[in-house]
Amino acid sequence: MRDGWRRVALGEILKLRSERTHFAGTLLSVTADRGVIRQSESGRRDSSSADKSLYWDVHSGDIVYNTMRMWQGVSGVALESGIVSPAYTVCEPTGDVSSSFLRWLLKEPRLVSKFLNRSQGLVSDTWNLKYSEFKKIQVSLPPLVEQRKIAEILDDFDAQISRERNILIKELTASRGIVAELLCRAVKEASRWSSIDSEFNIQAGVTMGPDRSPNSSTCGYLRVANVQKGFIDSSEITELEMRDGDLERWGLQADDLLVVEGHASPHEIGRCARVDKGSAGLLYQNHLFRLRAISMIPSFGEIWLNSQYARSYWLKRCSTSSGLYTINSKLLGSMPVPVVSKGWQDKIVAIGEKVEDSKDKSLQNIEKLQSLKLSIVNDLLSGSVRVPVAD
Known part of the structure; x- marks a missing residue:
């Protein structure tokens, strides 16, 4: 084991939270891409039960995972307190462990494969990872200060990728007004x-x-x-x-x-x-x-x-x-x-292609950042590359 790292079962660092006091009533949801968010921000229709007496409490910093989709790594960290459907499993981090680090660790591909192997059910629609199996899985854990530094590095990559994506969306939005006007004229002249x-x-x-x-x-x-x-x-x-x-x-x-x-x-x-x-x-x-x-x-x-x-x-x-x-x-x-005529099609497409160069540049920046993140995420989470931290 690498210096300062230890081998632990997930149950040692993530304790099952089985509370239904409903001290906070905000309904939360777990998404594959955004983690734990408010249900009202998910864009989905609220299909939750009117009777929420069986819903689980969630505290800020808790790890929440989708019991029937953990074989796909659908989990996240709660940034606020609230409640979730019984379809989710809520875990409280215990001991020297960082929730931010666990957010990354629980999506590591080799660990997700273990979640798949431990999931139970006759068909894929019913596969679920019960906490009784989840808690047995072994992981390697660095010292707390190193966990925080690893999470900080990987979070910074995501922030940079998000900024590049927002730039790209703004560039595309700028050209759509002109395209919409030309498209309206083309429709009127459609044969x-x-x-x-x-x-x-x-x-x-x-x-x-x-x-x-x-x-x-x-x-x-x-x-x-x-x-x-x-x-x-x-x-x-x-x-x-x-x-x-x-x-x-x-x-x-x-x-x-x-x-x-x-x-x-x-x-x-x-x-x-x-x-x-x-x-x-x-x-x-x-x-x-x-x-x-x-x-x-x-x-x-x-x-x-x-x-x-x-x-x-x-x-x-x-x-x-x-x-x-x-x-x-x-x-x-x-x-x-x-x-519409090829001339109209070409004219409309040409307007959209004016942003192609800047779009390609943004996409290349996003791909480079993502490639760099993927190249180091396994090294950092496994400890094969150590992060220098202050004593």
Whole structure:
């Protein structure tokens, strides 16, 4: 064991909190990308029970994980007190341990694989990691001061990535007003109307489950979080276990379009991004649709699917189940799309491409930061690279 590090069971540093005093009434939720947040900020419809007597108390600094999705590493640190559904497990950090460090440790891929192995259930929809199994898992723990320094370094990477992403979104937003005006003029001059399924081939993505956890033959795949409005965010690519025929069926090509099929917010349903060369060869998950152009210019199709016309179409038609808004391939294929001249398509696309250089620069910065973070996160969490700290 490295100097100062110790081997402990998770149960030694994370004690099960089984309180129902409801001293704080804020309803919290655990998300894969944002950790523990207020349910009201999740964008989901509140589908919680009116009777919350069985909901668990959460204290600020507690670790909360989704009992049925811990095999995917869905956990986070509570930044405020509140209550959560019985579908979650609440743990209180004890001893010399930092909640900020645990936030990173509990998402480490090799540890998440152990969560998968300890999860119980007949099918993937019922797989759950009970605390009785969670507490037995062994981890390596550095001294408290080193934990805090590691968390500080990794948190700083995330802050830099977030700043770059916000710059990119502002750049894209600046061009959309002009594009919307030109699109309105083009629609008025459209020779006729077609439909998405007449202009593109539509293909749903890979269904995820425990059997797709990366093992011996892995491939990166795009999730809903990677598909933003007008660009692919490749700062964090997740891997899955690849099978024969996957690339032929779900392999992405440059200029394919990806459309979001399910989201907590109805305003994000159907958002679209064109696949760039850097993402070609990846797969994509089942909450995305792939559109491969038949006749329409892909860049114009991306602009149309992100337009206010498409947004109005989805707001009238998307449905919700358990707080998640969804669309289907039939509705997507039926969406009307104007058939405008190539000249109009080129003119509209050209405006959008004026920000391509700055967009590419921002994406490159994000990818470099993410690559650097991934290259050190395992070294820091395993102790193979030590962090210098003051005595």
